[in-house]
Amino acid sequence: MRVAVVGGGLAGLTAAHLLSRAGADVVVLEGSPRAGGKLRRERVGDLVLDVGAESILARRPEGLDLISRLGLDDDVVHPSLGQATVWTRDALRPLPRSVMGVPADLDALRASGILGELPDGRSVPVPDEDVSVRAFLEPRVGAEVVDRLVEPLLGGVYAGHSDQLSLRAAAPQVLALGADPLAAALATEPHPPGTPVFAGLRGGVARLAETLAAGDFELRLDAPVRVVTRTGSGWELAVGPTSAIETITADAVVVATPAPATARLLAEAAPAAAFALAGLDYASMAIVTLVVDGPLAAEGSGFLVPPVDGTTIKASTFSSQKWPWLAEEAAGASVLRASIGRRGETAILHQDDETVVELAAADLRRALGELPPVLASHVQRWGGALPQYDVGHLELVDGVEAAVASVPGLEVCGAAYRGIGIPAVIASAQAAVDRLLGQERIES
Ligand SMILES: Cc1cc2nc3c(=O)[nH]c(=O)nc-3n(C[C@H](O)[C@H](O)[C@H](O)COP(=O)(O)OP(=O)(O)OC[C@H]3O[C@@H](n4cnc5c(N)ncnc54)[C@H](O)[C@@H]3O)c2cc1C
Incomplete structure (x- = not known):
């Protein structure tokens, strides 16, 4: 079976890897000059490091597997x-x-001084329908918990806002707390020490994509797919620059692109799916990396910022303090990264690199005190970076999957559907491949 995989990000590369292991003849068509999508490494000064995703949730098995x-x-x-x-x-x-x-520990919360007042929990019946994270939590734990604790965490994952993001899709662990979330959270046990929550790869998690890309399939770069058409016996894909469009044929197609591209590509083959995906919004953001000449004045792995505080940066990772391999390579220098841009806040992303670095560094100085001299900096812009799982997202995905399932030889996968983290994206590619091959699971 010849399969065309559209999009060479983590989802497309994982699908290609699994399909080729199962004996399919696979071609990956990646529109940009490099594979990996949001998994990407760059040289910053003397160091090569992640400028996109940088850690993998270790509590789910798919990434480490x-x-x-x-x-x-x-x-x-x-x-x-x-x-x-x-x-x-x-x-x-x-x-x-x-x-x-x-909050799961009121003594620690009081000592932190993050809130003006400790929250009072209230029990309110859980609604049958999906609601926003804020609509669920505000009546139960109060606005300040949402503003100063929930928003920064949601912002760190989705770059989105609690009054738009879906409780069921974006915060299922909050829904699972039930009618009185504060009481339920306070009753949870701390995770046992010694069980790491996150993992990375020496050299950067982008190596995962680089290793997949070197797999046993054809990978074509600078190969944007423009149209996907169903023919009597299979599929035709129009690929390449408009001045030199080439037609590629395949028995099956896996579309592993972000939702706006998928919506355009499925317009003919699966119009109902295309229509639904066209409504899925994305947040754009940028990652600013600084290499500074000496130790930082703060300990720990980084910080989050509540949007109510009105800063330019929404989070910072002290990368060389978080990842020992990077500290070794940095040899006395420190690496920090700051993320900029939340959903609907794009003005800052239109500034030039120098201004973006200055604004990020100014915030970092306010948070940390004076920084050692900057040796090198890098700005990675991620336009359309993170899909926004708004209220009703799971119904939208059910509809897309049903529409796609009615078209033989067509599958979709990627961050747009049932999880934006690395393990969830791998799981989505695995599920697409399993459906395509009509088998329960591909064993290694
Ligand atoms: C800055 C940032 C930091 C993140 N950090 C983490 C983290 O630490 N941990 C974590 O678990 N997750 C993280 N994520 C999320 C995670 O990295 C992404 O959800 C995941 O990598 C998305 O993979 P994907 O294959 O679905 O999409 P993408 O990576 O977007 O890949 C899609 C590919 O399709 C290509 N494409 C688009 N249109 C076409 C077309 N018409 N023809 C051909 N190709 C096309 C694109 O060029 C791209 O390469 C982060 C995301 C961002 C943006």
């Missing part, structure tokens, strides 16, 4: 167990244990 299958086990690393903090009320304050921002 794939790494293992690719023979990268020896390069798996875990972050130093530093205290995460919130930069709010003019200080870096320890982030108390919580369930996606719903």
Whole structure:
């Protein structure tokens, strides 16, 4: 079977890897000059490091399983167990244990000084229909918990806002707390020490995509797919620059592009899916990386910022304190990264690189005190970076999947559907491949 995979990000590369292992003849068509999508490394000064995704949730198996299958086990690393903090009320304050921002330790919360007053929990019946994270939490734990604890965590994952993001799709762990989320969160046990929550790869998690891209399939770069058409016996794809369109044929197609591209590509083959996907919004953002000549004045792995504090940066990772491999390579220098841009806040992203670096560095100085001299900086812009799982997202995805399932030889996968983190994206590619091959699971 010949399969065309459209999009060479993590989803497309994983699908190609699994399909080729199952014996399919696979071509990956990647529109940009490089594969990997949001998994990407760049040189910043003397260092090569991640400028997109940088850590993998280790509590789900799919990321580490794939790494293992690719023979990268020896390069798996875990972050130093530093205290995460919130930069709010003019200080870096320890982030108390919580369930996606719903406090699980009131003593630690009081000591942190993050909130003006400790929250009073209320029990309110859980609605049958999906609601926004804020609509669910505000009546139960109060606005300040949402503003100063939930928003920064949601912002860190989705770059989105609690009054738009779906409780069911974006914060299922909060929904699982039930009618009285504060009481339920306070009753949770801390995670046992010694079980790492996150993992990375020595050299950067982009190596996962680079290793997949070197797999046993054809990978064509600078190959944007423009039209996907169903023919009597299979599929035709119009590929390449408008001045030199080439037709590629395949028995099946896996579309692993972000929703706006998928919507355009499926317009003829699956119009109902295309229509639904066209309504899926994305947040744009940028990652600013600074290499500075000396140690930082703060400990820990980084901080989040509540949007109510009105800063330019929404989070910062002290990368060389978080990842020991990077500290080794930095040899006395420090690496920090700051993320900029939330949904609907694009003005800052239109500034030139120099201005973006200056604004980020100014915020970092306010948070950390004076920084050592900057040796090198890098701005990675991610337009249309993160899909926004708004209220009703799971129904939207059910509809898309049903429409796609009615078209033989067509599958979709990627961050747009049932999870934007690395393990969820891998799971979505695995599920698409399983459906395509009509088997339960491809074993390694
Ligand atoms: C800055 C940032 C940091 C993140 N950090 C983390 C993290 O630390 N941990 C984590 O788990 N997740 C993180 N994520 C999320 C995660 O990286 C992404 O959700 C995931 O990598 C998306 O993979 P994907 O294959 O679905 O999409 P993408 O990576 O977007 O890949 C889609 C590919 O399709 C290509 N394409 C688009 N249109 C066409 C076309 N017409 N023809 C051909 N090709 C096309 C694109 O060029 C791209 O390469 C982060 C995301 C961002 C943006």
